[in-house]
Amino acid sequence: MTVPSTADFRSQLVAWLDENELTPPPDDHSLDAHQAQHLRVLSALYDADWMRYGWPESAGGLGGPAILRAVVGEEIVGRGLDHPGPYSMLEVLAPTMIDYARPELAAEMVPRLLSGRESWCQGFSEPGSGSDLASLSTRAEQRGDDWVVNGQKVWTSFAQYASRCVLLTRTGAPATPNHEALTAFFVDLDARGITVRPLSAMHGVDEFCEVYFDEVVVPADRMLGEPGDGWRLAMDLLPYERSTCFWQRIAYLYSRLDALIDEVKGELGPAADADLGAAYLALHTVRCRSQATQHRLADGHKLGPDTSIDKVLLATAEQQLYDTARDVLPGVIELDDSPWRTEFLYSRAATIYGGTAEVQRNIIARRLLDLGKE
Amino acid sequence: MKPDAESDSLSLGLLEDGLRKTMLSASGAELDAALADMGWAEMLSDMPEVAIPLVFRLLGETGSHASILNDVVLQSSRREPGGAPALPYAGGAQVVWERHPDSTSPVHPVLGGLPLRRVDEGELLRLAEGRRALGWWLVGSSRTMLSLARQHALDRVQFGRPIAGFQAIRHRLAETLVAIEGAEATLSLPGVDNPDLTALLAKAAAGKAALTAARHCQQVLGGIGFTAEHDLHHHVKRVLVLDGLLGSSRELTRKAGAGLRARGSAPRLVNL
Numbered sequence: 001m002t003v004p005s006t007a008d009f010r011s012q013l014v015a016w017l018d019e020n021e022l023t024p025p026p027d028d029h030s031l032d033a034h035q036a037q038h039l040r041v042l043s044a045l046y047d048a049d050w051m052r053y054g055w056p057e058s059a060g061g062l063g064g065p066a067i068l069r070a071v072v073g074e075e076i077v078g079r080g081l082d083h084p085g086p087y088s089m090l091e092v093l094a095p096t097m098i099d100y101a102r103p104e105l106a107a108e109m110v111p112r113l114l115s116g117r118e119s120w121c122q123g124f125s126e127p128g129s130g131s132d133l134a135s136l137s138t139r140a141e142q143r144g145d146d147w148v149v150n151g152q153k154v155w156t157s158f159a160q161y162a163s164r165c166v167l168l169t170r171t172g173a174p175a176t177p178n179h180e181a182l183t184a185f186f187v188d189l190d191a192r193g194i195t196v197r198p199l200s201a202m203h204g205v206d207e208f209c210e211v212y213f214d215e216v217v218v219p220a221d222r223m224l225g226e227p228g229d230g231w232r233l234a235m236d237l238l239p240y241e242r243s244t245c246f247w248q249r250i251a252y253l254y255s256r257l258d259a260l261i262d263e264v265k266g267e268l269g270p271a272a273d274a275d276l277g278a279a280y281l282a283l284h285t286v287r288c289r290s291q292a293t294q295h296r297l298a299d300g301h302k303l304g305p306d307t308s309i310d311k312v313l314l315a316t317a318e319q320q321l322y323d324t325a326r327d328v329l330p331g332v333i334e335l336d337d338s339p340w341r342t343e344f345l346y347s348r349a350a351t352i353y354g355g356t357a358e359v360q361r362n363i364i365a366r367r368l369l370d371l372g373k374e
Numbered sequence: 375m376k377p378d379a380e381s382d383s384l385s386l387g388l389l390e391d392g393l394r395k396t397m398l399s400a401s402g403a404e405l406d407a408a409l410a411d412m413g414w415a416e417m418l419s420d421m422p423e424v425a426i427p428l429v430f431r432l433l434g435e436t437g438s439h440a441s442i443l444n445d446v447v448l449q450s451s452r453r454e455p456g457g458a459p460a461l462p463y464a465g466g467a468q469v470v471w472e473r474h475p476d477s478t479s480p481v482h483p484v485l486g487g488l489p490l491r492r493v494d495e496g497e498l499l500r501l502a503e504g505r506r507a508l509g510w511w512l513v514g515s516s517r518t519m520l521s522l523a524r525q526h527a528l529d530r531v532q533f534g535r536p537i538a539g540f541q542a543i544r545h546r547l548a549e550t551l552v553a554i555e556g557a558e559a560t561l562s563l564p565g566v567d568n569p570d571l572t573a574l575l576a577k578a579a580a581g582k583a584a585l586t587a588a589r590h591c592q593q594v595l596g597g598i599g600f601t602a603e604h605d606l607h608h609h610v611k612r613v614l615v616l617d618g619l620l621g622s623s624r625e626l627t628r629k630a631g632a633g634l635r636a637r638g639s640a641p642r643l644v645n646l
Contacts, residue, residue, distance in 0.1 A: 006646055010645075010646075067646050070646055071646055074646075247646070254640055254642060257634075257640045258639045258640055261634050261635065261638060261639060261640065262638060262639070264635075265635045265638055268635075269635075270632060270635075272631065272635065273628045273629075273631030273632045273634075273635060274624070274627060274628045274631055275631065276631035276634050276635065277578075277626075277627040277628050277629065277630040277631025277632070277634065278627050278631070280575075280630055280631065280634055280640050281575055281578055281579060281582075281627055281630060283640070284560065284575050284579075284643060284644075285556040285557070285559060285560055285575075285579050286556070287642070287643075287644050288556075288559035288560045288562070288563050288644050289555065289556055289559040291559075291563075291644045291645075291646060292559055292562065294646060309551070309552050309555045309556070312548075312549075312552045313552060313556050358541075358545070360548075361544065361545045361548035361549065362541070362544065362545075362548075364548035364551055364552065365544035365545070365547060365548045366544075368548075368551060369524055369544075369547055369548065369551060371524070371527065371528065371538040371539075371544055371547065372528070372536070372538060372539065373539065374539050374540075374541060374544070
């Protein structure tokens, strides 16, 4: 399999997208419609091989560098063919399976995810464990060949559409240090004892769920890695989340800035220039940073605490863009039922999800500035 | 690393050490002369993409100054070397950066003592490379401010412990590093497709980062940073002046916004 250069790959993909109609059906902004569109886009991209580049052949991919995945993500999300939320889930779920699942399990399951035959979710956060993820208390106990899970997860995105869950549990004895006490499993969500309850969120899109586990039996061969590998698994996700995922999100935000410019250019005149320019500068800055991060990853560098800088830049740029939208479209967010309202409200979470802005600054202070302990 | 790449990076390291040592011992016209002896003119014409980031960043880090921005602007404007063109300053002002300031004249009025003099008439110049150079200078100054504030936070004990242990201090310093790294990413973009806009945004990001660094580092340094006995004030004054030169962060940002409105969309200057 020869892998094209990034630029050739992009132009071939763009040509394909121009010929293959994947625009979402208009006028249905429900989450169900988003999910249907998400699966439709994945299915078409997988059948045409675009969704297989950048993934290893052992998991149904065609090989090539991960940067090709970022190119596909940028085009899909930047053109509004899929929403960045569901699309970006691929980047945290598939690499985990490839790196930690038994090879046969990864080979069987990953193509189902990438081709849109299934959706999966990620069960990490709990009511008592947000920033302090390692303190989580959902327990898995070994009983014979199986493990039995009890506990509760929250903020589990799109669990109502998911057929499987990458679940982080506590397996260690009480004296085991937190970072060695966690173990991950790949759990079928139709198993007996699982209840999924969508949370009603302030932006009106109920993508976040609570997931309850009551005596849920999980076969031992669904363990991801070894007992105690859970924390490492969670940390190993960060390079993917903070490279390819961020690039998609940035592409999406550029498309929204385009839309904003288009809405205001005739009406506002020079009065909007300072705000639009500042929003653009913030996006340009994080895009430059993210490009450098992806090239470092592609060159074989290990990404670490330095990606906390990418995270702070992205969250700041996202909130600034939507603050600007509210400023230059006065009344639109408050008086009209438009996508700007939903997105403005959703952007309030940008400094909370994926590691709060405060936790990122703590990491930067401790690990990058070497300021010692608090 | 290939052998030639290795020797390149070795000789670059030696060059950097030599430049830093020179800048720490000389400033102003004296540094101009020393840089000329070190081959600045050849560096600028033969390898501007290496020379400009290196030399201007080091000016910022060391707190020294030289009039070599003139050389960068003249070269990119395809003008004869030597001389001091009128450079735009914030607010529609024009200044020249004097190469041989008159040492008998009274104390220079410009904040922090840079030999800038207001003039009335502007010139038509190509500013992209000059903005990039100033961006690196601002980033260098910012890094030194951060390093001064970081050291102070580790050394200064209040309430029985180093103030570096307090989250309010840590977050200010973290925020400073984020701003600097972001600005450096914009400066590192080659920007061949749209060099003018790329340089404009990089100067805007660097000016903004430097003002952020000055604000946070001044606060972390507390009283000592307000004295002229501590080095911080040199850097604070330097970045205030350099932010205004060739357009302030605020003005350049507004200009970028006007460009978006005229174009109707946001240019993607960086691609994978």
